[in-house]
Amino acid sequence: MYSRGADNHTWRKIKSALASGIAFVSALLVIAPLGLVFFHLLVNGAGSVNWDFFTKLPAPVGAVGGGMVNAIVGSLELLVLASVIGIPVGVLGGVYLAEYGSARINSVLRFMGDVLNGIPSITWGVVVYGLVVLRFKGFSAYAGGLALGLIMIPLILRTTEEMILLVPNGYREAALALGVARWKTIVHIVLKTASRGIITGILLALARVGGETAPLLFTAFGNRFWNHSLNQPIAALPLQIFTYAISPYDDWHRQAWAGALVLVTGVFCVNILVRLLTRGRGVSVV
């Protein structure tokens, strides 16, 4: 009887250790793709990331060499355009939710935000195509920037709201007691206090849309040359990677790997920067 009990206990201990082992292996499998992707990016891309890559236009079809300078600059231009739309709307909308909105309005707005966050990014491309590209008869940097900017709005709005809610009420009361107008209190005291968190949210949103390809396919469209007017199609790094990856040319494949390495490095740098900015604070990054 006692020995049976002891056996049973040992067996339960073994089972517990086994379960922990399986869970550990699962965790390894989950992060394995990260390691594998990074490894192959370095192996296949590092050789082609050189001075030419950052300074030259894509070579004509068949010619070896060339770079992606137009795509890198194009991506940055698109991010600026997206910021012009996404940041003011997102930050001020977040202020409304945190400072003014009644519980009822807020629950509706939050719900809409969740709906928007769940929409596939390619849908934004389709919608902006219908709204802008069809209407103005052409792909353009404006259309691409708009698509990215619209994706940024719900992302920035929600983080801004959360960051503002973290500001202690005493700050607001102190300012109001001194006779400062409410809107000045919000702009100068509340937003300033929450600025670090808000900037974090903006950076994460930029990192997210900077890697987006699907909304740009039929808005920004891509361009093998310099973009001379924002009314014209423009190149973007993710688009260029996609075009090169599905092409039949080996040299283009090499360029795609190099572009991917540059893009991923950029995205990871922003994420690490965010981690440093928010050290010790529980900010969800996903």
Added chain:
Amino acid sequence: MEIALPPTTAAPVEPRSAASAMAPPSRFGDKAFEWLTLAMAMALVVLVVLISWQLWRGSSLAVQKFGFRFLTTSTWDPVAEQFGALPFIYGTLVSSLIALVIAVPLSIATAAYLTELAPLWIRQPLVSLIEMLAAIPSVILGLWGIFVMVPWLRDYPFPWLKRFFGWTPFFTGPIYGPSMLAGGLIIAIMILPIITSVSREILRSVPNLQREAAYALGATRWEATRIAVLSYAKNGLFGATILGLGRALGETMAVTMVIGNTPQIAASLFKPGYTLASVLANEFTEATTDMYLQALFEIGLVLFGITILVNLLAQLLLRTISTTSATRAVQ
């Protein structure tokens, strides 16, 4: 020393007039600012309406012409202007299902490891790595899929599956590489981080009393996890799964690059497939006729409808357990 006094001729200041001389504080700035922020917040509502309206308007002719047949027929012939989206709907559902079958057990096991079983020092680094995985752009995962994952699948796991499970209809026929199974696997990789992080938040929100009660009864660590934590959180974990499904259905670039892009309905997972999002990515700029474009808008509408429904279900499931941290992780 004489102190300069104000001329005595000046009338003494009456307290009442002083108060009235001070203009009442203007509320204009406050009102204007409140309305400005309200207008910006309303952008959320405007955007949802705008998307629905644009997709509806863009596809109205196709909806009228094909009606319900659009969803139930399989001919996709732009030249003859015959459009049936069934193979795309099938491809979207099957690839997402494969992704869930692979990703859900791994994600939940990882979440349990992170909250219950792992040594404390390992938890934060693991969480950071998973967040890094979530940050990899879809197109880069697709690039890796084309040149690394698909050739590897073709050479090792696929022949193995065919040899041992070839008797089922799922693993028969020639092996090309780009296939429904490859598409499902790449989607699985894309949704691992979100399911893991939402599940982790849900497990973290399980009250400690649950665990203490289990340990007090002499449970081992695994027994406590299984009985007191996982079963307690099962609704929330189901919500995390549905949320992952919502992401899987809309995944575009990586899938497009490895699924083979062939509109067909086949039992074998080695055969190439096509998804709603992929057909948009590939054919939108090639739509030469109005009806072709209308049909593609309708594809967009179908995709939008499905993802909205799935996301609503997920939100509902996650709301009922209502933890602020869980809803925050959803972002």
